[in-house]
Amino acid sequence: MPGYAEYLTALADPNSPDRDELLRHRSEHFDPGRVDLVAIALAVDELSRKWAPKSRRKTSAKH
Incomplete structure (x- = not known):
């Protein structure tokens, strides 16, 4: 993960x-x-609970 690697590098360098x-x-x-x-x-x-598909309400088809 590039951002994380840069983060760790910056933390390890006191001159960053x-x-x-x-x-x-x-x-x-x-x-x-x-x-x-x-x-x-x-x-x-x-997250999987938040992103789980929601059930749709059944609607009656009117012709």
Whole structure:
């Protein structure tokens, strides 16, 4: 993921012009080496519920 790789590069470089801004917006518990599979699964489940097709109301056909 190009944006994420650039993000990590900027955080790792103390001379990066974007570093201070990026540090302000990250979680204080951020660890790029840690993947929270439970949090990812919960987020995907929530999105799939939001994006699930809605059932359509049946309408009577009038001729």
